[in-house]
Amino acid sequence: MIKEYNPREIEKKWQKYWYENKIFEVKEDPSKEKFYALIEFPYPSGNGLHVGHIRAFSSMEVVARMKRLQGYNVLFPIGYDAFGLPTENYALKTGQHPRIVTDNNIEKFEQQMKAIGYSFNWDRTVDTTDEKYYKWTQWIFLQMFKRGLAYKSKTLVNFCPDCKVVLANEESQNGVCDRCGSEVVQKEKDVWFLRIRKYADRLLKGLEKVDYPEKIKVEQKNWIGKSHGADIKFIVKDQNQEYELVVYTTRPDTIYGATFLVVAPEHPLIEKFSKSIKNIEEIKDYQAKAKLKKEFERVHMTKEKSGVKIEGISAINPLTQKEIPVFTADYVMMDYGTGAIMAVPAHDTRDYEFAKKYGLPIIEVIKGGDIEKEAYVSKEEGEMVNSGILNGLQVPEAIKKIIEYMKEKGIGTPKTDYKMKDWAFNRQRYWGEPIPIINCQKCGQVPVDEKELPLVLPPIDDFSPSEDGSSPLAKVKDWVNTVCPKCGGKATRETDTMPQWAGSSWYFLRYMSPHDDNYLVNPEAYKYWGQVDWYNGGMEHVTRHLIYSRFWNMFLYDIGIVGHEEPYARRSAQGLILGADGEKMSKSRNNVVNPDDVINEYGADVLRLFILFIGDYEKSAPWNPDAIKGCSRFLNKLWNLMNMIEDKKAQGVNIDLCIKRVQDDYMALKFNTAIAHVMTIVNEIYQRGYVTKDELNKILLIINPVASHITSEMYEMINNQKIEKASWPKYDERNLVQDQVEIPVQINGKLRSRITVSTKASEEEALDAAKQNTKGLGDLTIRKVIYVPGRIINIIAK
RNA sequence: GCCGAAGUGGCGGAAUGGCAGACGCGACGGACUCAAAAUCCGUUGGUGGCAACAUCGUGUGGGUUCAAGUCCCACUUUCGGCACCA
Numbered sequence: 001m002i003k004e005y006n007p008r009e010i011e012k013k014w015q016k017y018w019y020e021n022k023i024f025e026v027k028e029d030p031s032k033e034k035f036y037a038l039i040e041f042p043y044p045s046g047n048g049l050h051v052g053h054i055r056a057f058s059s060m061e062v063v064a065r066m067k068r069l070q071g072y073n074v075l076f077p078i079g080y081d082a083f084g085l086p087t088e089n090y091a092l093k094t095g096q097h098p099r100i101v102t103d104n105n106i107e108k109f110e111q112q113m114k115a116i117g118y119s120f121n122w123d124r125t126v127d128t129t130d131e132k133y134y135k136w137t138q139w140i141f142l143q144m145f146k147r148g149l150a151y152k153s154k155t156l157v158n159f160c161p162d163c164k165v166v167l168a169n170e171e172s173q174n175g176v177c178d179r180c181g182s183e184v185v186q187k188e189k190d191v192w193f194l195r196i197r198k199y200a201d202r203l204l205k206g207l208e209k210v211d212y213p214e215k216i217k218v219e220q221k222n223w224i225g226k227s228h229g230a231d232i233k234f235i236v237k238d239q240n241q242e243y244e245l246v247v248y249t250t251r252p253d254t255i256y257g258a259t260f261l262v263v264a265p266e267h268p269l270i271e272k273f274s275k276s277i278k279n280i281e282e283i284k285d286y287q288a289k290a291k292l293k294k295e296f297e298r299v300h301m302t303k304e305k306s307g308v309k310i311e312g313i314s315a316i317n318p319l320t321q322k323e324i325p326v327f328t329a330d331y332v333m334m335d336y337g338t339g340a341i342m343a344v345p346a347h348d349t350r351d352y353e354f355a356k357k358y359g360l361p362i363i364e365v366i367k368g369g370d371i372e373k374e375a376y377v378s379k380e381e382g383e384m385v386n387s388g389i390l391n392g393l394q395v396p397e398a399i400k401k402i403i404e405y406m407k408e409k410g411i412g413t414p415k416t417d418y419k420m421k422d423w424a425f426n427r428q429r430y431w432g433e434p435i436p437i438i439n440c441q442k443c444g445q446v447p448v449d450e451k452e453l454p455l456v457l458p459p460i461d462d463f464s465p466s467e468d469g470s471s472p473l474a475k476v477k478d479w480v481n482t483v484c485p486k487c488g489g490k491a492t493r494e495t496d497t498m499p500q501w502a503g504s505s506w507y508f509l510r511y512m513s514p515h516d517d518n519y520l521v522n523p524e525a526y527k528y529w530g531q532v533d534w535y536n537g538g539m540e541h542v543t544r545h546l547i548y549s550r551f552w553n554m555f556l557y558d559i560g561i562v563g564h565e566e567p568y569a570r571r572s573a574q575g576l577i578l579g580a581d582g583e584k585m586s587k588s589r590n591n592v593v594n595p596d597d598v599i600n601e602y603g604a605d606v607l608r609l610f611i612l613f614i615g616d617y618e619k620s621a622p623w624n625p626d627a628i629k630g631c632s633r634f635l636n637k638l639w640n641l642m643n644m645i646e647d648k649k650a651q652g653v654n655i656d657l658c659i660k661r662v663q664d665d666y667m668a669l670k671f672n673t674a675i676a677h678v679m680t681i682v683n684e685i686y687q688r689g690y691v692t693k694d695e696l697n698k699i700l701l702i703i704n705p706v707a708s709h710i711t712s713e714m715y716e717m718i719n720n721q722k723i724e725k726a727s728w729p730k731y732d733e734r735n736l737v738q739d740q741v742e743i744p745v746q747i748n749g750k751l752r753s754r755i756t757v758s759t760k761a762s763e764e765e766a767l768d769a770a771k772q773n774t775k776g777l778g779d780l781t782i783r784k785v786i787y788v789p790g791r792i793i794n795i796i797a798k
Numbered sequence: 799g800c801c802g803a804a805g806u807g808g809c810g811g812a813a814u815g816g817c818a819g820a821c822g823c824g825a826c827g828g829a830c831u832c833a834a835a836a837u838c839c840g841u842u843g844g845u846g847g848c849a850a851c852a853u854c855g856u857g858u859g860g861g862u863u864c865a866a867g868u869c870c871c872a873c874u875u876u877c878g879g880c881a882c883c884a
Contacts, residue, residue, distance in 0.1 A: 333882075417883080621811085745817095749864065
């Protein structure tokens, strides 16, 4: 009898063996094919590892371990995305330096991940807050700056009065701060931007050549939000002067129906005509109100449109030459298009609503709807009417024709626009990469000399941000005051730091040569590892992080640092793990599961097995504590197979089919069914009563990526050899299909009996077998037989 | 409002158009035990029947097909994303 399965003992033993002997560390090795498996590196929060992390990491862990057994040289690195607000806030609260907090958290994460037995390349660990790392983050920023891709600009920004931080649009969705939940206000600030819009088209185009789930591609496309339209010039005038106002529209075909113009409250037109606007007080009042309105309200005020007519000026519709009024309304946004629109109430829902409220004319120019009831907005169907030169055309032709016409007459030009805005690249906090720019009164913005990088965060005692929203760094006078690298005169340092998305935008490159201080990524190392083969992470990162890092990689491609325009060949995303109550895990709901508890009670292998068995990997699934027992039972059963080894003929159990299914399922992210197949074959072996050594070895190898410790121990006990020295079992194609199979016999589509026939049996043979085994079939008149060998026989009869 | 994904036992979930419910949990019955836990064995979609078996069954309504959870149309509910983007 074999000793009992003791996860605690064997897991410690194998973790020690793996990590002390550096079993998973890799070097560039041209004799082997490489495979680069990447997981989103964690933010080392004080809460430690979450079960969600474990689900996210375990998929690539399985792929990495399988690929290694298949002979690949596998890069499977780990690191920490450690800059960020929670750490700084915690440091503030507890009076510790963020460096200390970060180091402690990282240590805890590392210890937890090692207790799970992950096969990461620990020697390649990176930390975005390490000077040696962020030197290169700053370097990339400088390259962008030098090429005009980083610029400072005054804009209205979302400001969190609680965190005292300017937030990116993405961090203030629904008008509340992502971090603390307080309401965001609008504030004018001079901040850094990266020109990601310049890459919008390439970011769209690149999606065609990568293997991402359709869902992710769609989200990215929506995020980029490309639209085709035209800029059209309208003459706006008062008694004395004329002004060319450019509006942006995706529907130039409807221009004959434009019965008024609307400009955003911030639009410069109002300033321009301020003297001749009769109701300027009313307008200013409206502007002030609009500014106060937080984004949240602006978005949710859909019920009721508001606006003010600008008295004293009017516009000329360039096609009808009719004079039309000009309004300002906050349903038009300054930061999209040109901040001004031509309103076509008959064919735009918002304009329709506005026209109804203010009693403006609604002119139908496309037949097909009922404009008494609602706007008709179809861009595909309808015949143009009341539209001069466009009359009688269908909408798509009308769009083409009017654009040609306007180009000719100099009224308008075709234009493409994007919803995606330039990336607000700044934080007014301490715990981030300092932006390496020096402000000189004479020379303007001067980049820090590259030889001076990294520009290190100065030591500081007071991390609290200033009331005015400027960074704590602004208080460190002897750091801020410096000399201009260009003219040697007095100058001051930029005190903003970079957002958390910076360090995570290129970390996958650093893993290739993490200790090389001469290169961002060593060219030789890059040549070998190249593109990430498979990147897994959360759905919540597929727009921001994934787009940002694709953008940085494209930029690095453009300046010759990397050789692939797209960083990730394949991307996948795990579903959420919900609490046992089916709700999102949260402290307030008190449904958070601590992975340490599971390891202590059942062991790491059970945790790994369970988290992958829990359900469809890409969908969310509730944590079911009872189901863990099933996984524990299975591993016990697997262990006890060692008592059943006999030198007999391996028959009645199809190990080849099992191998194929498991490896296919691993690569298709179907871990739950992969595990089920192994459970099934173990059950079949128990039924049969014995297992051959060869069968058991194969089973151990195919489940090793999931349950790594127990299989390592068993393999050693049986073969007196380490499992990683073995290779992935090959299946015999010929054994995938059994010769004799039981197939259903249907009569008129209803199951009536089953017969066992050869998969090669002819229709006559199958029909004969069916007749012998199916009561009453002989009495029927057969009209038609559908026979799918090895599958089914369906007899249509009367 | 727009885009996307999904509705299958008591539960998590399986099913290249071909035996619906694999695998696991739970439940029930049994073995072991003084007893319980653990473990092992068996049963387990509903209804009827002692049984062989019959019959109904994948959100709702229709359709295509010899055959539909799977394909098509309409509806409905849930979840996720975007959202006054001109």
